[in-house]
Amino acid sequence: MIAIIDYDAGNLKSVEKALTLLGQPSVITRDRKEILQADKVILPGVGAFGDAMEHLKHFELDKVIKEVCAKGTPFLGICLGLQLLFDGSEESAGVEGLGILPGDIIRIPDTPGLKIPHIGWNSLDFQNNGRLFEGFDQETYVYFVHSYYLKAREEQIVKATTEYGTHIHASVEKDNVFACQFHPEKSSAVGLQILTNFAKIQGGVC
Numbered sequence: 001m002i003a004i005i006d007y008d009a010g011n012l013k014s015v016e017k018a019l020t021l022l023g024q025p026s027v028i029t030r031d032r033k034e035i036l037q038a039d040k041v042i043l044p045g046v047g048a049f050g051d052a053m054e055h056l057k058h059f060e061l062d063k064v065i066k067e068v069c070a071k072g073t074p075f076l077g078i079c080l081g082l083q084l085l086f087d088g089s090e091e092s093a094g095v096e097g098l099g100i101l102p103g104d105i106i107r108i109p110d111t112p113g114l115k116i117p118h119i120g121w122n123s124l125d126f127q128n129n130g131r132l133f134e135g136f137d138q139e140t141y142v143y144f145v146h147s148y149y150l151k152a153r154e155e156q157i158v159k160a161t162t163e164y165g166t167h168i169h170a171s172v173e174k175d176n177v178f179a180c181q182f183h184p185e186k187s188s189a190v191g192l193q194i195l196t197n198f199a200k201i202q203g204g205v206c
Contacts, residue, residue: 001025001026001027001037001038001039002019002024002025002026002027002038002039002040002041002042002199003026003027003029003034003035003038003040003041003042004016004019004026004027004028004029004041004042004044005029005030005035005041005042005043005044005061005064005065006028006029006030007030007045007052007055007056007059007061008055009044009045009046009047009052009055009080010045010046010047011044011045011046011078011079011183011185012028012044012045013028014044014183014185014186015042015044015078015185016028017185018184018185018191018192018195019195019199021192022192022195022196022199024195024199026042030059030061032060032064035061035064035068036064036067036068036071036073038073039073039074039203040073040074040075040076040198040199040201041065041068041073041074041075041076042075042076042077042078042081043065043075043076043077043078043081043084043085044078044079044080044081044185045078045079045080045081045084046079046080046145047080048091048092049080049083049084049088049089049091049092049095049097049105049148050089050091050092050095051092052080052084053084053092053095053096053097053098056084056098062098065098065100066098066100069100069176069177071203072175072176072203073176073203074176074178074198074201074202074203075176075177075178076178076179076180076198077177077178077179077180078179078180078183078184078185079145079146079180079181079182079183081179082150082172082179082180082181083097083105083148083150083181084097084098085097085098085100085101085177085179086098086099086100086101086102086103086104086105086150086152087099087102087103087104088104088105089104089105089106089148090104090105090106090107090148091105091107091147091148100177101152101154101157101172101174101177101179102152102153102154103150103151103152103153103154103169103172104150104151104153105148105149105150105151106148106149106150106151107147107148107149108146108147108148108149108164108165108166108168109165109166110165111165111166114164114165116147117145117146117147118144118145118146118147118164118165119144119145120143120144121141121142121143121144122141122142122144122162122163122164122170122182123139123140123141123162124136124138124139124140124141124142124160124161124162124170124171124182125138125139125160125161125162126138126140126159126160127158127159127160127161128156128157128158128159128173129159130159130160130171130173131173131178131197131201132159132171132173132178132180132194132197132198133159133160133171133194133197134197135193136190136193140190141187141190142170142180142182142183142184142187142190142191142194143182143183143186143187143188143191144162144164144170144181144182144183145183146181149164149166149168149169149181150168150169150170150172150181151169152169152172154174157172157173157174158171158172159171159172159173160180162182168181169181170182176201176203178198178201180194
């Protein structure tokens, strides 16, 4: 069973729908016991960083997420879910993120000819042998919707990058913790394969 963490953020149902299409049983939940007993855990989300952290703390899901990572359960953050794993975001000054991975979330710089938010398909460049992207060719396209991007402090955890006015760390992996700035559940066959690869990953303590 894959637990999809419910913290009153958007986009939960589309992740559930994609997993159902793949034949992967899932449940949208904020129940601590249910999340900790799950084989895999996904933190999706769209919205503001500060509001999201407030909701996670209100439901004490920040503590649950840290427990999940500590016990080695494969964990996937998507879009806002990626951003929340890091230290903080320029979107919400003074608000601490989960701090599970080291790095900061920065606003995409204004660039002539490029709209913010970044909405649409961009190609990925792969590096450091990410398990989510096994069997993929370079220049694989996925779907993004975001105004802020990750700058990780550990280059070795970065598994995919893209360019949109700046160099964006689009996906990271460290032990059992995975995250994508893009939306695999909205990225057609490529995204479904990424979710399939995640579903195949075995647990291991981070």
